[in-house]
Structure formats: structure tokens, C-alpha cells
Amino acid sequence: MLIETIARVALQAAERSGRVLCRCFGNLSRIDKKGRIDLVTEADLASEKAVVDTIRAHFPDHAILSEESGRSGKNDHATWIIDPLDGTTNFAHNLPVFAVSIAYAEDGVVRHGTILNPARGELFQASTGQGASLNGRPIRVSNVSRLDSALLMTGFPYDLDKTLDAILERLKTCLATVQGVRRPGAAALDLCDVACGRCEGFWEERLKPWDTAAGALIVSEAGGRVTDFNGSPFLPEMPAILATNGAIHQELADLLETAAV
């Protein structure tokens, strides 16, 4: 499949989702819970419908893995991986830090990623071997190489009570060593922020493929490095992610390792 065709459909789907999300933002009439702190709103569902309908209209035989509706379609070769609303908790609190994330994978390898932050009008795109862009302009990771000058981002899984000590230990170790740590609340955007050099690294555990598939490609196409916590090359089915500008990767991986409880 021509990657330009994939990118065009991904963009169309992201723009439709962006219109839906902007319409719903500040106007939610329904917020349900999937877990103690795991929310789903009508915006997640409406955005998902907009994205899935767009992809289905162009590629009815492709498989889709999307957060709210799960897996659909049988195609071992071509799969779309979708987070229709990344940053649902922010969205439900009217905090404008959220995105739609769309990835396309062939034979298990992510070939294209599109992430749209509609509140800021920021569109991140990457296709394998073609670099990454923000609103059509090429982006690169930062060249900060010292941890004491590095700004990092992280996130916390909804089932954080399962491994709260380990999560806090990693956070504590990083806070004591780096310039700053932020928790903005949308993993896809955290990865985009690494890709365009606004921060030097991002780590989180127990993420799902829809949180990371597009963003991980955007970071690597922007010149960064993406692995799991042990340094193995990242795949979307891996729950732990460490994405950096490359320059601080090993030192940060070692630091997270020392924090293991």
C-alpha cells in the first residue's frame, strides 16, 4: 500500500475527529467509568466513529484496533491502531491537552503515524524513512545531552495502585537528578513533545498500543530513540516505553534501572 495514500486517509480521519472533539469540548453530557479513575465520554466514542468510518470507507478490508471498540476486521497484513481521544481525563475536566492518535502498521511494523492536537492546531506526522513533521515542517529531537539539563515527561497507568511503589521510586529518582518532570496527561502528545525537542525524554509503564504506536514512530523519525525499560527496540505491544532524544537514553535507562524496587 502506498504510504502517501495511507497518510492522506489518516489525515482525513484525524481532521474529522478533531472537529468532533472540538464540538464536544466543554459540552460533555455523559462521562462513564471503565475503572476507578478510567473514564470514557461521548467524545471518545464519537471521535472513534469518525476515525473508523473514514478508514473503513477507504480500506474496508484492513484490520482496526481501536481503544473503545477493540479489534475488528481480519487482515494479518494491514492494521490501523487508533486512540480516538488520548487525554480523556484532561478532556473531562475541560483541560485542553488531548489528541487523536492514528497509526498504520504492516506486518506488525508501524509505517505511519498521525497525531492531531486540535486545541492547539498542532498536527504531527511521520512515515518510515521520511522523517517527522509538525504542521508540515520537519522536526528534530533536542540535542541536550546532560540529565541535569533535561526536561522529562511521564504518565501514570490507571491501575497505578498495582505498582505504586515502583512508579513513585522512578519518579523520585528522576526528580532528584533531572531539570524537571512533567505529567501533562496525554501520552501521544508527550511523545510528540520529545520528537519536536520541547523535552528530552518520556517514560511510562502499562501503556497500550493505541497510546504509543503513532508517537513512537514520530519520535524515531525525528531522530530520537525508543525502547522498553531494558533497552530493547520498542514495539507497540510492549507496555513500557522509554523515548528520548537519544543523547540521554542510556543514562536515563540506567537511572530508571537503579530506581527498581
Ligand code: IPD
Ligand atoms: C491515557 C493518557 C495518559 C496516560 C495513561 C493513558 P487515555 O490515555 O495517555 O497520559 O498516563 O496511561 O491511558 O485514557 O486518555 O486515552
Ligand code: CA
Ligand atoms: Ca490513550
Ligand code: CA
Ligand atoms: Ca483514549
